[in-house]
Amino acid sequence: MRKLRTKIVIxxxxxxxxxxxxxxxxxxxxxxxxxxLIEQIGEEALVQDRPExxxxxxxxxxxxxxxxxxxxxxNPASIMKLMTLYLVYEAIENGQFTLxxxxxxxxxxxxxxxxxxxxxxxxxxxxxxxxxxxLPMVLVPSSNVATIMLAELVEKDPVAFLAKMNETAQxxxxxxxxxxxxxxxxxxxFAGLYVPxxxxxxxxxxxxxNETTARDLSILVYHLLxxxxxxxxxxxxxxxxxxxxxxxxxxxxxxxxSLPGTRYEFAGVDGLxxxxxxxxxxNIAMTAQREGLRLITIxxxxxxxxxxxxxxxxxxxxxxxxxxxxxxFTYREILKPGxxxxxxxxxxxAQGFFDLMPxxxxxxxxxxxxxxxxxxxxxxxxxKIPSQKQNVKxxxxxxxxxxxxxxxxxxxxxxxTIIEKGIQKIQWLxxxxxxxxxxxxxxxxxxxxxxxxxxxxxxxxx
Numbered sequence: 001m002r003k004l005r006t007k008i009v010i011x012x013x014x015x016x017x018x019x020x021x022x023x024x025x026x027x028x029x030x031x032x033x034x035x036x037l038i039e040q041i042g043e044e045a046l047v048q049d050r051p052e053x054x055x056x057x058x059x060x061x062x063x064x065x066x067x068x069x070x071x072x073x074x075n076p077a078s079i080m081k082l083m084t085l086y087l088v089y090e091a092i093e094n095g096q097f098t099l100x101x102x103x104x105x106x107x108x109x110x111x112x113x114x115x116x117x118x119x120x121x122x123x124x125x126x127x128x129x130x131x132x133x134x135l136p137m138v139l140v141p142s143s144n145v146a147t148i149m150l151a152e153l154v155e156k157d158p159v160a161f162l163a164k165m166n167e168t169a170q171x172x173x174x175x176x177x178x179x180x181x182x183x184x185x186x187x188x189x190f191a192g193l194y195v196p197x198x199x200x201x202x203x204x205x206x207x208x209x210n211e212t213t214a215r216d217l218s219i220l221v222y223h224l225l226x227x228x229x230x231x232x233x234x235x236x237x238x239x240x241x242x243x244x245x246x247x248x249x250x251x252x253x254x255x256x257x258s259l260p261g262t263r264y265e266f267a268g269v270d271g272l273x274x275x276x277x278x279x280x281x282x283n284i285a286m287t288a289q290r291e292g293l294r295l296i297t298i299x300x301x302x303x304x305x306x307x308x309x310x311x312x313x314x315x316x317x318x319x320x321x322x323x324x325x326x327x328x329f330t331y332r333e334i335l336k337p338g339x340x341x342x343x344x345x346x347x348x349x350a351q352g353f354f355d356l357m358p359x360x361x362x363x364x365x366x367x368x369x370x371x372x373x374x375x376x377x378x379x380x381x382x383x384k385i386p387s388q389k390q391n392v393k394x395x396x397x398x399x400x401x402x403x404x405x406x407x408x409x410x411x412x413x414x415x416x417t418i419i420e421k422g423i424q425k426i427q428w429l430x431x432x433x434x435x436x437x438x439x440x441x442x443x444x445x446x447x448x449x450x451x452x453x454x455x456x457x458x459x460x461x462x
Contacts, residue, residue, distance in 0.1 A: 028066060028067050028068070031066055031067075032324070033068065034050055034051060034054055034068050034317055034320065034321065035047060035050060037317075037320035037321060037323070037324050038316060038317065038320045040320065040323070040324070041316075041319060041320045041323050043316040043319070043320060044316070045313065045316050045317065048303075049302055049303045049313050050302070050317070051068065051299045051300055051301055051302050051314070051317050052069060052072060052074060052281070052300055052301030052302075053068065053069040053070060053071075053072040053074055053213065053214040053298075053299075053300040053301055054067065054068045054069070054070070054214055054297065054298065054299045054300065054317065054321060055067040055068075055070040055214040055215055055218050055297065055298050055381070056295060056296070056297045056321050056322070056324065056325050057218045057222065057295070057296050057297075057381045058293070058294070058295060058296075058325075058329065058331065058356045059221075059222060059225050059226070059287060059289075059294035059295060059296050060292075060293070060294055060331050060354075060356060061331070061355060061356050061380065061385075061387070061388055062219075062222050062380040062381050062382065062385035063356050063377075063378040063379065063380055063381070064378065064379055064380065064381045065295075065325055065328075065329060065378070066321065066324060066325070067214070067215070069214070070213060070214045070215040070218075071176060071213050071214075071215055072213060072214070072300075073176060073211050073212070073213060074211070074212065074213065074214070074280060074283075074300045074301055075209040075210060075211060075277055075279045075280035076184065076210060076212050076217060076275055076280060076283055076300060077184045077185075077275030077276050077277035077280045077283055078119065078142045078183065078184040078185075078273065078274065078275035078276070078277075079184065079217060079273050079274070079275040079283055079284075079285050079298075080179060080181075080182075080183070080184040080210045080212070080275070081138050081139075081142065081147050081182075081183055081184055081273065081275075082217075082220055082221065082224060082272070082273055082285065083165050083168065083169065083179065083220060084138070084147050084150060084151050084165070084182050084183070085135065085138060085139070085150070085224070085231065086168065086220065086223065086224050086228070087151075087154050087161075087164060087165065087168060088131070088135070088150050088151075088153070088154060089224075089227070089228040089231070090168075091153075091154045092131075093228075096154070097131065097153060098131070099130065099131050099132040099135075100130055100131070100132065101130065101131050101153070102128035102129060102130050102131075103128070103129050103131070103134065103149045103150075103153055104126065104127070104128050104129075105123045105124050105125050105126060105127045105128075105129060106125055106126075107125050108193055108196065108197075109123045109125070109145055109148070109149060110123050110124060110125045111191075111193060112144070112145040112148065112190060112193045113143075113145040115144075115189070115190065115191055115193075117189055118144040118145075118185055118189055118190070119141060119142040119143065119144060119185075120141070120143045120144055120145050120146075121137040121141050121143035121145070121146055121242070121250060121252065122248070122250065123145050123146070123149075124248060127248055129146075129149065129243070131150065131153070133242040133243050134146045134149055134150050135150070135231075135234055136234040136240045136242055136252070137242055137252070138150065139231070139234045139235050139240075139272075139273060140234065140235070140240045140252045140253075140254055140255075141252040142255070142273075142274070142275070144183045144185055144190075147182060147183045148182065148183065148194070151182045151183075152196065156196065156199070157199050158182070158194060158195050158196070158199060158201060158204065159199070159200070159201065159203055159204065161182060162179060162180070162181070162182065162204070165179045165182065166178065166179050169212075169216070169220075172219055172220060172223055172382075172384065173216075173219050173382035173383065173384035173385070174212065174216035174217075174219055174220060175216070176211075176212065176213045176215070176216055177210075177211065177212040177213070177216045178210070178211045178212075179210050179212075180204070180205050180208035180209065180210055181194070181204075181208070181210060184210060184275055184277070185277075186206065186207050186208060186209060187201075187204055187205070187206040187207075187208075188206035188207050209277070209279050209280070214298040214299075214300050215298075215381060215382075217285055217298045217300075218285075218296050218297075218298050218381055219381055219382050219384075219385070221272060221285050221287065221296045221298070222296060222381070222385065224272075225272075225287060225294070225296070231271070231272070232270050232271045232272070232287075235254075235256070235270065235271035235272050235273070236259070236270035236271060237254070237259065237260075238253065238254045238256075238259045238260070238261050238262050239251055239252065239253055239254065240252050240254070255274040255311055256269070256271070256272075256273075256274055256284070256286065257311070257312055257315045258286060258288075258315050258318060258319055263312060263315070264312070264315035264316060264319055266288065266315075266318075266319040266322060266323075267288075267290065268288035268289050268290040268322075268326075269286060269287070269288040269322075270287065270288065270289065271286070271287050272285050272286060272287050273285045274311070274314075276305065276310065276311065277305065278305040278306075279305075280300070280301065280305075281300070281301040281302055281303055281304060281305060281310070282301075282302040282303050282305075282307075282310040282311055282313060282314045283298075283299060283300045283301065283302070283314065284297075284298075284299050284314045284315070284318050285297075285298050286298075286299070286318045286322070288322050288326075290326055292331050292332070293325075293326065293329065293330060293331040293356070294331075295322055295325040295326065297318050297321045297322055297325075299314050299317050299318045299321070302314040302317060327359075328358055328359055328360075329356055329357065329358055329359060330356070330357060330358075330359050331354065331355070331356045332354065332355075332357075333352040333353065333354050334352075334353050334354065334355055334357070334363050334374075335349060335352065335353040335365075335372075336349070336352050337349050337350060337351050337352050339395065340392075342365050342366075342367050342372075343367075345367055345394070345396065346394070346395040346396045347367065347370075347372070347392040347393060347394050347395055348392060348393040348395055349372075349390065349392055350393070351390075353372060353388075353390050354388070355374055355377070355388045356378065357374070357378075358378075361376065363376065364376045367392070370391055370392055370393070370394060371389050371390070371391060371392070372389065372390045372391075372392050373387060373388060373389045373390075374387070374388070
């Protein structure tokens, strides 16, 4: 009974502390929390199901728009298949093979496709499978065997292919990513079939999970969509049919329940990839486009593995994050082609200047030599993704005594930001003081209980 009372006191301490802490504890400074975003779209979600990590970026510019624990290391499960597909598209671009290139199913691939514990699509020995049919098998039913078939078309040696995956991750700026397998399923799950005959896989870790972050995955998706946007041809509908017109034709239903005609349909969604695992929970990399603005959100670690509703619970969070992006940001033509002027410097734009901005902020500009950019621009998600810039033709000589200055903005964005930061600091201070009071009170209660127990024991000895 005494232990129960102590646990109750500790539980109350923790609960009160959570109640009085700022709601955006895990979110970016000044940004709404993911649970607040859920409320804004009128969806229902339990706090215990909230994502462990999430991010929102602009697909056109790579700008970072919102995040909650975006750099927390996570196992992304099958979302890592997107890196394999990035290398497949890169190999096609380099002329290594084409979409019409076929891979013949063999006994090993057929056996791999029949492993119950792995998500798969049927592969039959002796049948030729075109790359263009294996791609949707990877993206929609998340076929592990199709992923391996494509990976081995790029590079037969699995050790060399993993090295290529990790090298590519570093090249793209995915600094907190380590890849141990090509599919998102640990190598031990492949019943000894992961490594082809004749290749040495002794250096591979059979039980290791891939590790990455929401930020790193958003960088991967950014590059995938900008360099190979045709990938969305396979992910924009709730069903995909492969091997059409053959005896091996199969139709697969999507796991992306935000697509048109699905349970959590969200306007503009047309991809991209889901993933789930015992150690990673339920995850999704999702993209949507409205009126020229394309957004990317990564949501990792929703609910717990084995939750029968887990594959659905990730979608209200992803939808709420995208909704926040579409409501608060715009990608548009900020300056039209032709003659312009900034701080007495006249110049000419050969084409319109496009960029992303918060809707309630007026753009200001800077002109460095002959390069135009936004002065009040948002940061990109990675240093390896440059900000939007455009070369201009100068129409007059700059005033040497008065260097170029950005045009003044009529927005009170800066003042609002200062006020918001000041309020948040006060919130944190009050939360700290309250937490300290709760902690001291709890310790006093526990110490008082100990003294009472000691006094009773002393009376019993008399």
